[in-house]
Amino acid sequence: MGFLRVFCLLLVVLLPTTLLAAGAHDSLMCTGCHSIHDAQGKIIFAVKANTVDKNPRTGKAFSGVTALCLGCHDAAEKGGMGIRPIFAHKSHPYGIDKVNKRVARVPKALLRDGRFECVSCHDPHPSNPNYRYLRVDTKGGANMDRFCSLCHPAKVDPKSRVSSKDFFNSMDETKIK
Numbered sequence: 001m002g003f004l005r006v007f008c009l010l011l012v013v014l015l016p017t018t019l020l021a022a023g024a025h026d027s028l029m030c031t032g033c034h035s036i037h038d039a040q041g042k043i044i045f046a047v048k049a050n051t052v053d054k055n056p057r058t059g060k061a062f063s064g065v066t067a068l069c070l071g072c073h074d075a076a077e078k079g080g081m082g083i084r085p086i087f088a089h090k091s092h093p094y095g096i097d098k099v100n101k102r103v104a105r106v107p108k109a110l111l112r113d114g115r116f117e118c119v120s121c122h123d124p125h126p127s128n129p130n131y132r133y134l135r136v137d138t139k140g141g142a143n144m145d146r147f148c149s150l151c152h153p154a155k156v157d158p159k160s161r162v163s164s165k166d167f168f169n170s171m172d173e174t175k176i177k
Contacts, residue, residue, distance in 0.1 A: 025124050025133065033124070047071040052079025055095050056088050066095035069118040094118050104151040109167065110135070121147075125170035135167045 025032070035046035043065070050070035051061045062070055074080025075087075088094070096116040099106050110120040122133045131141045138147045145160040153161050 025126050028126065043068070050074050050079040057093065057096070062095045064095070064115055065112050065117040065119050092121070105153070106151045110150070123168055123170045127170045128168055130168055136162055
């Protein structure tokens with residue numbers, strides 16, 4: 001009886017922790033996002049782009065990779081699937097056509113066709129071991145300055161700065177050069 005109680009207690013305590021340790025995309029296979037025969041867009045995306053939600057900066061529908069990400073990660077009433085929705089008014093800006101160089105210096109390797117997209121900060125592939133699929137290891141979110149320093153080096157402690165050699169790229173599972 002004592003063993004069963006201890007086992008149940010451990011199960012109740014450890015199971016939620018174990019489930020949280022895995023990232024949201026970890027349970028997806030490639031076909032969770034990509035499709036060969038029914039592709040939506042040039043990057044063989046399986047999810048339809050969100051053309052309903054509007055970029056609060058421009059008043060126009062999101063486009064590019066951001067619209068594909070928002071196909072899942074936007075609220076259902078805004079054209080997404082409601083899966084861990086992102087709210088533009090509470091987030092770092094994304095879907096930006098032109099980055100103001102006085103505000104940020106985004107490395108070219110992180111731009112998509114010159115645009116600042118969701119994937120400029122996040123690499124959503126399950127091989128990415130970083131917190132919230134960020135392109136830089138922030139030690140589980142404890143050192144976000146390290147991440148912010150990629151584009152805003154003047155705003156953080158010089159000891160926290162990283163360089164382009166620290167970017168994670170799942171396509172070859174190395175750092176972007």
